[in-house]
Amino acid sequence: MKKFFPIYVRIPVLFALFFAALEFFIDSGDRPAFIKYPIVSVLLLLFLFVMVAMEIVLKATHNIVNSLLTEEQRKAKEEEENLPFSETAFYKNWMHKLMRSNKVEEEGELLLNHEYDGIRELDNVLPPWWVYLFYGCIAFAFIYLVRFHILGHDDQTTEFNKAMAEAKIAVEEYKKTAPDVMDKEKVTLLTEKADLDAGKAIFETNCVACHRADAGGAIGPNLTDNQWILGGGIKNVFNTIMEGGRDGKGMVSWKTTIKPSEIQKVASYVLSLQGSNPKDPKAPEGEVWTEQ
Known part of the structure:
Protein backbone atom coordinates (compact mmCIF):
# COMPACT_ATOMS: atom_id res chain seq x y z
CA MET A 1 0.00 0.00 0.00
CA LEU A 83 2.52 -7.01 -7.33
CA PRO A 84 0.26 -4.64 -9.31
CA PHE A 85 -2.23 -2.82 -7.13
CA SER A 86 -5.18 -4.77 -8.56
CA GLU A 87 -3.55 -8.03 -7.44
CA THR A 88 -2.62 -7.04 -3.91
CA ALA A 89 -4.37 -8.58 -0.91
CA PHE A 90 -5.44 -5.12 0.24
CA TYR A 91 -7.23 -4.42 -3.07
CA LYS A 92 -8.86 -7.84 -3.20
CA ASN A 93 -10.10 -7.61 0.41
CA TRP A 94 -11.64 -4.19 -0.14
CA MET A 95 -13.26 -5.18 -3.42
CA HIS A 96 -14.76 -8.23 -1.75
CA LYS A 97 -16.10 -6.06 1.09
CA LEU A 98 -17.59 -3.55 -1.35
CA MET A 99 -18.97 -6.01 -3.90
CA ARG A 100 -19.48 -9.19 -1.83
CA SER A 101 -19.58 -11.06 -5.10
CA ASN A 102 -19.48 -14.84 -5.39
CA LYS A 103 -17.42 -16.96 -7.71
CA VAL A 104 -19.06 -18.50 -10.75
CA GLU A 105 -18.59 -21.95 -9.23
CA GLU A 106 -20.71 -20.90 -6.21
CA GLU A 107 -23.72 -19.65 -8.18
CA GLY A 108 -25.47 -23.02 -7.78
CA GLU A 109 -25.93 -22.23 -4.09
CA LEU A 110 -27.71 -18.95 -4.95
CA LEU A 111 -30.24 -20.31 -7.43
CA LEU A 112 -33.88 -19.78 -6.47
CA ASN A 113 -36.72 -22.06 -7.49
CA HIS A 114 -37.95 -19.35 -9.86
CA GLU A 115 -37.73 -20.48 -13.45
CA TYR A 116 -39.32 -19.10 -16.59
CA ASP A 117 -38.56 -20.23 -20.10
CA GLY A 118 -35.33 -21.84 -18.95
CA ILE A 119 -34.15 -18.72 -17.12
CA ARG A 120 -33.46 -19.11 -13.40
CA GLU A 121 -33.02 -16.29 -10.84
CA LEU A 122 -30.00 -15.80 -8.59
CA ASP A 123 -30.55 -14.69 -5.01
CA ASN A 124 -27.67 -12.18 -5.00
CA VAL A 125 -27.52 -9.60 -2.23
CA LEU A 126 -27.22 -5.92 -3.06
CA PRO A 127 -23.60 -4.75 -3.31
CA PRO A 128 -22.49 -3.21 0.01
CA TRP A 129 -21.27 -0.03 -1.76
CA TRP A 130 -24.83 0.52 -3.03
CA VAL A 131 -26.31 -0.14 0.41
CA TYR A 132 -23.84 2.25 2.08
CA LEU A 133 -24.63 4.93 -0.48
CA PHE A 134 -28.36 4.43 0.10
CA TYR A 135 -27.93 4.74 3.88
CA GLY A 136 -25.77 7.82 3.32
CA CYS A 137 -28.56 9.44 1.30
CA ILE A 138 -31.03 8.71 4.11
CA ALA A 139 -28.66 10.25 6.67
CA PHE A 140 -28.16 13.33 4.48
CA ALA A 141 -31.92 13.74 4.02
CA PHE A 142 -32.49 13.47 7.79
CA ILE A 143 -29.79 16.07 8.55
CA TYR A 144 -31.18 18.36 5.85
CA LEU A 145 -34.71 17.99 7.23
CA VAL A 146 -33.64 18.78 10.80
CA ARG A 147 -31.37 21.68 9.87
CA PHE A 148 -33.56 23.57 7.41
CA HIS A 149 -37.15 22.52 8.20
CA ILE A 150 -37.00 22.04 11.98
CA LEU A 151 -34.18 24.24 13.27
CA GLY A 152 -34.87 26.86 10.61
CA HIS A 153 -31.29 27.53 9.45
CA ASP A 154 -30.84 29.86 6.48
CA ASP A 155 -31.25 28.30 3.07
CA GLN A 156 -29.24 29.47 0.04
CA THR A 157 -31.73 32.17 -0.92
CA THR A 158 -31.73 33.66 2.59
CA GLU A 159 -27.94 33.47 2.78
CA PHE A 160 -27.69 35.25 -0.58
CA ASN A 161 -30.10 38.01 0.49
CA LYS A 162 -28.22 38.54 3.75
CA ALA A 163 -24.90 38.66 1.93
CA MET A 164 -26.29 41.22 -0.54
CA ALA A 165 -27.66 43.35 2.31
CA GLU A 166 -24.29 43.27 4.08
CA ALA A 167 -22.54 44.13 0.81
CA LYS A 168 -24.88 47.08 0.27
CA ILE A 169 -24.08 48.41 3.75
CA ALA A 170 -20.37 47.95 3.07
CA VAL A 171 -20.68 49.85 -0.23
CA GLU A 172 -22.45 52.73 1.49
CA GLU A 173 -19.74 52.85 4.15
CA TYR A 174 -17.08 52.82 1.46
CA LYS A 175 -18.74 55.68 -0.39
CA LYS A 176 -18.42 57.87 2.70
CA THR A 177 -14.63 57.88 2.43
CA ALA A 178 -14.09 56.86 -1.21
CA PRO A 179 -12.82 59.38 -3.75
CA ASP A 180 -15.63 60.91 -5.82
CA VAL A 181 -15.31 59.82 -9.44
CA MET A 182 -18.40 61.57 -10.89
CA ASP A 183 -17.70 63.70 -13.97
CA LYS A 184 -19.48 65.27 -16.93
CA GLU A 185 -19.33 62.07 -18.99
CA LYS A 186 -20.76 59.84 -16.25
CA VAL A 187 -23.36 62.17 -14.75
CA THR A 188 -27.02 61.23 -15.10
CA LEU A 189 -30.23 62.99 -14.13
CA LEU A 190 -31.49 61.99 -10.68
CA THR A 191 -35.22 61.82 -10.06
CA GLU A 192 -35.53 60.17 -6.64
CA LYS A 193 -37.09 62.41 -3.99
CA ALA A 194 -34.24 61.81 -1.53
CA ASP A 195 -31.67 62.96 -4.10
CA LEU A 196 -33.70 66.02 -5.08
CA ASP A 197 -34.23 66.96 -1.42
CA ALA A 198 -30.48 66.71 -0.85
CA GLY A 199 -29.89 68.88 -3.93
CA LYS A 200 -32.42 71.43 -2.67
CA ALA A 201 -30.63 71.66 0.68
CA ILE A 202 -27.30 72.33 -1.05
CA PHE A 203 -28.97 74.86 -3.38
CA GLU A 204 -30.51 76.76 -0.47
CA THR A 205 -27.14 76.84 1.30
CA ASN A 206 -24.95 77.95 -1.60
CA CYS A 207 -27.03 79.24 -4.54
CA VAL A 208 -29.93 81.38 -3.29
CA ALA A 209 -27.75 84.50 -2.96
CA CYS A 210 -27.43 84.74 -6.74
CA HIS A 211 -30.44 82.77 -8.03
CA ARG A 212 -33.07 83.34 -5.28
CA ALA A 213 -34.73 80.59 -3.29
CA ASP A 214 -37.24 79.95 -6.07
CA ALA A 215 -34.44 79.98 -8.70
CA GLY A 216 -36.12 82.96 -10.44
CA GLY A 217 -32.78 84.77 -10.79
CA ALA A 218 -31.14 87.80 -9.16
CA ILE A 219 -27.43 88.41 -9.83
CA GLY A 220 -27.43 85.07 -11.58
CA PRO A 221 -29.83 84.05 -14.36
CA ASN A 222 -33.30 82.60 -14.04
CA LEU A 223 -33.00 78.80 -13.80
CA THR A 224 -36.65 77.95 -14.38
CA ASP A 225 -37.04 78.93 -18.06
CA ASN A 226 -35.80 77.08 -21.13
CA GLN A 227 -32.98 79.48 -22.03
CA TRP A 228 -29.41 78.76 -20.93
CA ILE A 229 -26.22 80.75 -21.28
CA LEU A 230 -23.91 77.69 -21.23
CA GLY A 231 -26.37 75.04 -22.31
CA GLY A 232 -29.05 73.09 -20.51
CA GLY A 233 -29.42 69.41 -19.74
CA ILE A 234 -27.81 67.51 -16.89
CA LYS A 235 -24.33 67.34 -18.43
CA ASN A 236 -24.08 71.07 -19.19
CA VAL A 237 -25.60 72.21 -15.89
CA PHE A 238 -23.32 69.80 -13.98
CA ASN A 239 -20.28 71.10 -15.87
CA THR A 240 -21.25 74.74 -15.30
CA ILE A 241 -21.55 74.24 -11.54
CA MET A 242 -18.37 72.17 -11.51
CA GLU A 243 -16.13 74.44 -13.59
CA GLY A 244 -17.86 77.80 -13.16
CA GLY A 245 -19.38 80.26 -15.64
CA ARG A 246 -17.81 82.47 -18.30
CA ASP A 247 -14.24 83.69 -17.84
CA GLY A 248 -14.03 86.94 -15.92
CA LYS A 249 -17.69 86.96 -14.94
CA GLY A 250 -20.46 84.64 -13.98
CA MET A 251 -20.54 81.85 -11.41
CA VAL A 252 -17.40 80.60 -9.71
CA SER A 253 -16.30 76.97 -9.81
CA TRP A 254 -17.73 74.88 -6.99
CA LYS A 255 -15.64 71.77 -7.47
CA THR A 256 -13.35 72.63 -4.56
CA THR A 257 -16.30 73.21 -2.24
CA ILE A 258 -18.94 70.67 -3.24
CA LYS A 259 -18.26 67.02 -4.08
CA PRO A 260 -19.06 65.98 -7.67
CA SER A 261 -21.76 63.55 -6.53
CA GLU A 262 -23.39 66.40 -4.57
CA ILE A 263 -23.14 68.69 -7.61
CA GLN A 264 -25.07 66.02 -9.51
CA LYS A 265 -27.87 66.32 -6.97
CA VAL A 266 -27.90 70.14 -7.21
CA ALA A 267 -27.97 70.02 -11.01
CA SER A 268 -30.81 67.51 -10.93
CA TYR A 269 -32.74 69.70 -8.49
CA VAL A 270 -32.24 72.77 -10.68
CA LEU A 271 -33.58 70.91 -13.71
CA SER A 272 -36.58 69.75 -11.68
CA LEU A 273 -37.58 73.45 -11.36
CA GLN A 274 -38.07 73.87 -15.12
CA GLY A 275 -41.40 75.54 -15.82
CA SER A 276 -42.14 76.30 -12.15
CA ASN A 277 -42.90 79.98 -13.09
CA PRO A 278 -41.64 81.85 -9.99
CA LYS A 279 -42.97 85.31 -9.15
CA ASP A 280 -41.22 88.20 -10.96
CA PRO A 281 -38.58 86.11 -12.68
CA LYS A 282 -35.49 87.62 -14.23
CA ALA A 283 -35.61 88.13 -18.00
CA PRO A 284 -34.42 85.13 -20.02
CA GLU A 285 -30.73 84.98 -20.97
CA GLY A 286 -28.89 82.81 -23.41
CA GLU A 287 -30.41 80.52 -26.01
CA VAL A 288 -33.33 78.16 -25.95
CA TRP A 289 -32.15 74.66 -25.08
CA THR A 290 -33.80 71.55 -26.46
CA GLU A 291 -32.74 68.21 -25.04
CA GLN A 292 -31.43 65.96 -27.79
Whole structure:
Protein backbone atom coordinates (compact mmCIF):
# COMPACT_ATOMS: atom_id res chain seq x y z
CA MET A 1 0.00 0.00 0.00
CA LYS A 2 2.84 2.36 0.80
CA LYS A 3 4.20 1.74 -2.69
CA PHE A 4 1.12 3.39 -4.22
CA PHE A 5 0.69 6.08 -1.55
CA PRO A 6 4.19 7.10 -0.39
CA ILE A 7 4.84 9.44 2.49
CA TYR A 8 5.13 12.55 0.30
CA VAL A 9 1.57 11.82 -0.90
CA ARG A 10 -0.04 10.65 2.35
CA ILE A 11 1.05 13.53 4.56
CA PRO A 12 -0.01 16.41 2.22
CA VAL A 13 -3.35 14.75 1.45
CA LEU A 14 -4.20 14.08 5.11
CA PHE A 15 -3.02 17.55 6.10
CA ALA A 16 -5.17 19.15 3.37
CA LEU A 17 -8.22 17.14 4.49
CA PHE A 18 -7.70 18.19 8.11
CA PHE A 19 -7.25 21.83 7.06
CA ALA A 20 -10.43 21.70 4.91
CA ALA A 21 -12.40 20.21 7.81
CA LEU A 22 -11.31 23.03 10.14
CA GLU A 23 -12.20 25.67 7.55
CA PHE A 24 -15.60 24.06 7.01
CA PHE A 25 -16.62 23.73 10.65
CA ILE A 26 -15.11 26.99 11.96
CA ASP A 27 -16.90 30.16 10.89
CA SER A 28 -14.10 32.60 10.11
CA GLY A 29 -15.80 34.85 7.54
CA ASP A 30 -13.68 35.98 4.60
CA ARG A 31 -10.37 35.35 6.40
CA PRO A 32 -8.84 31.85 6.72
CA ALA A 33 -9.48 30.25 10.09
CA PHE A 34 -5.76 29.77 10.84
CA ILE A 35 -5.26 33.56 10.50
CA LYS A 36 -8.34 34.67 12.42
CA TYR A 37 -7.90 32.10 15.20
CA PRO A 38 -4.27 31.35 16.21
CA ILE A 39 -5.41 28.19 17.99
CA VAL A 40 -6.24 26.72 14.56
CA SER A 41 -2.62 27.25 13.47
CA VAL A 42 -1.50 25.44 16.61
CA LEU A 43 -3.84 22.52 15.82
CA LEU A 44 -2.54 22.32 12.25
CA LEU A 45 1.09 22.26 13.41
CA LEU A 46 0.26 19.67 16.06
CA PHE A 47 -1.51 17.48 13.50
CA LEU A 48 1.46 17.74 11.14
CA PHE A 49 3.85 16.83 13.97
CA VAL A 50 1.72 13.79 14.91
CA MET A 51 1.63 12.58 11.29
CA VAL A 52 5.41 12.90 10.88
CA ALA A 53 5.98 11.15 14.23
CA MET A 54 3.64 8.30 13.22
CA GLU A 55 5.48 7.86 9.92
CA ILE A 56 8.80 7.68 11.77
CA VAL A 57 7.44 5.11 14.23
CA LEU A 58 5.88 3.04 11.41
CA LYS A 59 9.14 3.11 9.46
CA ALA A 60 11.11 1.98 12.52
CA THR A 61 8.55 -0.78 13.23
CA HIS A 62 8.71 -1.92 9.61
CA ASN A 63 12.49 -2.18 9.78
CA ILE A 64 12.33 -4.15 13.05
CA VAL A 65 9.75 -6.57 11.64
CA ASN A 66 11.82 -7.08 8.49
CA SER A 67 14.88 -7.87 10.57
CA LEU A 68 12.97 -10.69 12.35
CA LEU A 69 11.74 -12.33 9.13
CA THR A 70 13.42 -15.35 7.61
CA GLU A 71 14.94 -15.12 4.15
CA GLU A 72 11.97 -16.93 2.60
CA GLN A 73 9.45 -14.71 4.39
CA ARG A 74 11.35 -11.62 3.28
CA LYS A 75 11.35 -12.75 -0.35
CA ALA A 76 7.63 -13.56 -0.20
CA LYS A 77 6.90 -10.13 1.25
CA GLU A 78 8.99 -8.40 -1.44
CA GLU A 79 7.15 -10.33 -4.15
CA GLU A 80 3.82 -9.27 -2.69
CA GLU A 81 4.91 -5.64 -2.51
CA ASN A 82 5.92 -5.75 -6.18
CA LEU A 83 2.52 -7.01 -7.33
CA PRO A 84 0.26 -4.64 -9.31
CA PHE A 85 -2.23 -2.82 -7.13
CA SER A 86 -5.18 -4.77 -8.56
CA GLU A 87 -3.55 -8.03 -7.44
CA THR A 88 -2.62 -7.04 -3.91
CA ALA A 89 -4.37 -8.58 -0.91
CA PHE A 90 -5.44 -5.12 0.24
CA TYR A 91 -7.23 -4.42 -3.07
CA LYS A 92 -8.86 -7.84 -3.20
CA ASN A 93 -10.10 -7.61 0.41
CA TRP A 94 -11.64 -4.19 -0.14
CA MET A 95 -13.26 -5.18 -3.42
CA HIS A 96 -14.76 -8.23 -1.75
CA LYS A 97 -16.10 -6.06 1.09
CA LEU A 98 -17.59 -3.55 -1.35
CA MET A 99 -18.97 -6.01 -3.90
CA ARG A 100 -19.48 -9.19 -1.83
CA SER A 101 -19.58 -11.06 -5.10
CA ASN A 102 -19.48 -14.84 -5.39
CA LYS A 103 -17.42 -16.96 -7.71
CA VAL A 104 -19.06 -18.50 -10.75
CA GLU A 105 -18.59 -21.95 -9.23
CA GLU A 106 -20.71 -20.90 -6.21
CA GLU A 107 -23.72 -19.65 -8.18
CA GLY A 108 -25.47 -23.02 -7.78
CA GLU A 109 -25.93 -22.23 -4.09
CA LEU A 110 -27.71 -18.95 -4.95
CA LEU A 111 -30.24 -20.31 -7.43
CA LEU A 112 -33.88 -19.78 -6.47
CA ASN A 113 -36.72 -22.06 -7.49
CA HIS A 114 -37.95 -19.35 -9.86
CA GLU A 115 -37.73 -20.48 -13.45
CA TYR A 116 -39.32 -19.10 -16.59
CA ASP A 117 -38.56 -20.23 -20.10
CA GLY A 118 -35.33 -21.84 -18.95
CA ILE A 119 -34.15 -18.72 -17.12
CA ARG A 120 -33.46 -19.11 -13.40
CA GLU A 121 -33.02 -16.29 -10.84
CA LEU A 122 -30.00 -15.80 -8.59
CA ASP A 123 -30.55 -14.69 -5.01
CA ASN A 124 -27.67 -12.18 -5.00
CA VAL A 125 -27.52 -9.60 -2.23
CA LEU A 126 -27.22 -5.92 -3.06
CA PRO A 127 -23.60 -4.75 -3.31
CA PRO A 128 -22.49 -3.21 0.01
CA TRP A 129 -21.27 -0.03 -1.76
CA TRP A 130 -24.83 0.52 -3.03
CA VAL A 131 -26.31 -0.14 0.41
CA TYR A 132 -23.84 2.25 2.08
CA LEU A 133 -24.63 4.93 -0.48
CA PHE A 134 -28.36 4.43 0.10
CA TYR A 135 -27.93 4.74 3.88
CA GLY A 136 -25.77 7.82 3.32
CA CYS A 137 -28.56 9.44 1.30
CA ILE A 138 -31.03 8.71 4.11
CA ALA A 139 -28.66 10.25 6.67
CA PHE A 140 -28.16 13.33 4.48
CA ALA A 141 -31.92 13.74 4.02
CA PHE A 142 -32.49 13.47 7.79
CA ILE A 143 -29.79 16.07 8.55
CA TYR A 144 -31.18 18.36 5.85
CA LEU A 145 -34.71 17.99 7.23
CA VAL A 146 -33.64 18.78 10.80
CA ARG A 147 -31.37 21.68 9.87
CA PHE A 148 -33.56 23.57 7.41
CA HIS A 149 -37.15 22.52 8.20
CA ILE A 150 -37.00 22.04 11.98
CA LEU A 151 -34.18 24.24 13.27
CA GLY A 152 -34.87 26.86 10.61
CA HIS A 153 -31.29 27.53 9.45
CA ASP A 154 -30.84 29.86 6.48
CA ASP A 155 -31.25 28.30 3.07
CA GLN A 156 -29.24 29.47 0.04
CA THR A 157 -31.73 32.17 -0.92
CA THR A 158 -31.73 33.66 2.59
CA GLU A 159 -27.94 33.47 2.78
CA PHE A 160 -27.69 35.25 -0.58
CA ASN A 161 -30.10 38.01 0.49
CA LYS A 162 -28.22 38.54 3.75
CA ALA A 163 -24.90 38.66 1.93
CA MET A 164 -26.29 41.22 -0.54
CA ALA A 165 -27.66 43.35 2.31
CA GLU A 166 -24.29 43.27 4.08
CA ALA A 167 -22.54 44.13 0.81
CA LYS A 168 -24.88 47.08 0.27
CA ILE A 169 -24.08 48.41 3.75
CA ALA A 170 -20.37 47.95 3.07
CA VAL A 171 -20.68 49.85 -0.23
CA GLU A 172 -22.45 52.73 1.49
CA GLU A 173 -19.74 52.85 4.15
CA TYR A 174 -17.08 52.82 1.46
CA LYS A 175 -18.74 55.68 -0.39
CA LYS A 176 -18.42 57.87 2.70
CA THR A 177 -14.63 57.88 2.43
CA ALA A 178 -14.09 56.86 -1.21
CA PRO A 179 -12.82 59.38 -3.75
CA ASP A 180 -15.63 60.91 -5.82
CA VAL A 181 -15.31 59.82 -9.44
CA MET A 182 -18.40 61.57 -10.89
CA ASP A 183 -17.70 63.70 -13.97
CA LYS A 184 -19.48 65.27 -16.93
CA GLU A 185 -19.33 62.07 -18.99
CA LYS A 186 -20.76 59.84 -16.25
CA VAL A 187 -23.36 62.17 -14.75
CA THR A 188 -27.02 61.23 -15.10
CA LEU A 189 -30.23 62.99 -14.13
CA LEU A 190 -31.49 61.99 -10.68
CA THR A 191 -35.22 61.82 -10.06
CA GLU A 192 -35.53 60.17 -6.64
CA LYS A 193 -37.09 62.41 -3.99
CA ALA A 194 -34.24 61.81 -1.53
CA ASP A 195 -31.67 62.96 -4.10
CA LEU A 196 -33.70 66.02 -5.08
CA ASP A 197 -34.23 66.96 -1.42
CA ALA A 198 -30.48 66.71 -0.85
CA GLY A 199 -29.89 68.88 -3.93
CA LYS A 200 -32.42 71.43 -2.67
CA ALA A 201 -30.63 71.66 0.68
CA ILE A 202 -27.30 72.33 -1.05
CA PHE A 203 -28.97 74.86 -3.38
CA GLU A 204 -30.51 76.76 -0.47
CA THR A 205 -27.14 76.84 1.30
CA ASN A 206 -24.95 77.95 -1.60
CA CYS A 207 -27.03 79.24 -4.54
CA VAL A 208 -29.93 81.38 -3.29
CA ALA A 209 -27.75 84.50 -2.96
CA CYS A 210 -27.43 84.74 -6.74
CA HIS A 211 -30.44 82.77 -8.03
CA ARG A 212 -33.07 83.34 -5.28
CA ALA A 213 -34.73 80.59 -3.29
CA ASP A 214 -37.24 79.95 -6.07
CA ALA A 215 -34.44 79.98 -8.70
CA GLY A 216 -36.12 82.96 -10.44
CA GLY A 217 -32.78 84.77 -10.79
CA ALA A 218 -31.14 87.80 -9.16
CA ILE A 219 -27.43 88.41 -9.83
CA GLY A 220 -27.43 85.07 -11.58
CA PRO A 221 -29.83 84.05 -14.36
CA ASN A 222 -33.30 82.60 -14.04
CA LEU A 223 -33.00 78.80 -13.80
CA THR A 224 -36.65 77.95 -14.38
CA ASP A 225 -37.04 78.93 -18.06
CA ASN A 226 -35.80 77.08 -21.13
CA GLN A 227 -32.98 79.48 -22.03
CA TRP A 228 -29.41 78.76 -20.93
CA ILE A 229 -26.22 80.75 -21.28
CA LEU A 230 -23.91 77.69 -21.23
CA GLY A 231 -26.37 75.04 -22.31
CA GLY A 232 -29.05 73.09 -20.51
CA GLY A 233 -29.42 69.41 -19.74
CA ILE A 234 -27.81 67.51 -16.89
CA LYS A 235 -24.33 67.34 -18.43
CA ASN A 236 -24.08 71.07 -19.19
CA VAL A 237 -25.60 72.21 -15.89
CA PHE A 238 -23.32 69.80 -13.98
CA ASN A 239 -20.28 71.10 -15.87
CA THR A 240 -21.25 74.74 -15.30
CA ILE A 241 -21.55 74.24 -11.54
CA MET A 242 -18.37 72.17 -11.51
CA GLU A 243 -16.13 74.44 -13.59
CA GLY A 244 -17.86 77.80 -13.16
CA GLY A 245 -19.38 80.26 -15.64
CA ARG A 246 -17.81 82.47 -18.30
CA ASP A 247 -14.24 83.69 -17.84
CA GLY A 248 -14.03 86.94 -15.92
CA LYS A 249 -17.69 86.96 -14.94
CA GLY A 250 -20.46 84.64 -13.98
CA MET A 251 -20.54 81.85 -11.41
CA VAL A 252 -17.40 80.60 -9.71
CA SER A 253 -16.30 76.97 -9.81
CA TRP A 254 -17.73 74.88 -6.99
CA LYS A 255 -15.64 71.77 -7.47
CA THR A 256 -13.35 72.63 -4.56
CA THR A 257 -16.30 73.21 -2.24
CA ILE A 258 -18.94 70.67 -3.24
CA LYS A 259 -18.26 67.02 -4.08
CA PRO A 260 -19.06 65.98 -7.67
CA SER A 261 -21.76 63.55 -6.53
CA GLU A 262 -23.39 66.40 -4.57
CA ILE A 263 -23.14 68.69 -7.61
CA GLN A 264 -25.07 66.02 -9.51
CA LYS A 265 -27.87 66.32 -6.97
CA VAL A 266 -27.90 70.14 -7.21
CA ALA A 267 -27.97 70.02 -11.01
CA SER A 268 -30.81 67.51 -10.93
CA TYR A 269 -32.74 69.70 -8.49
CA VAL A 270 -32.24 72.77 -10.68
CA LEU A 271 -33.58 70.91 -13.71
CA SER A 272 -36.58 69.75 -11.68
CA LEU A 273 -37.58 73.45 -11.36
CA GLN A 274 -38.07 73.87 -15.12
CA GLY A 275 -41.40 75.54 -15.82
CA SER A 276 -42.14 76.30 -12.15
CA ASN A 277 -42.90 79.98 -13.09
CA PRO A 278 -41.64 81.85 -9.99
CA LYS A 279 -42.97 85.31 -9.15
CA ASP A 280 -41.22 88.20 -10.96
CA PRO A 281 -38.58 86.11 -12.68
CA LYS A 282 -35.49 87.62 -14.23
CA ALA A 283 -35.61 88.13 -18.00
CA PRO A 284 -34.42 85.13 -20.02
CA GLU A 285 -30.73 84.98 -20.97
CA GLY A 286 -28.89 82.81 -23.41
CA GLU A 287 -30.41 80.52 -26.01
CA VAL A 288 -33.33 78.16 -25.95
CA TRP A 289 -32.15 74.66 -25.08
CA THR A 290 -33.80 71.55 -26.46
CA GLU A 291 -32.74 68.21 -25.04
CA GLN A 292 -31.43 65.96 -27.79
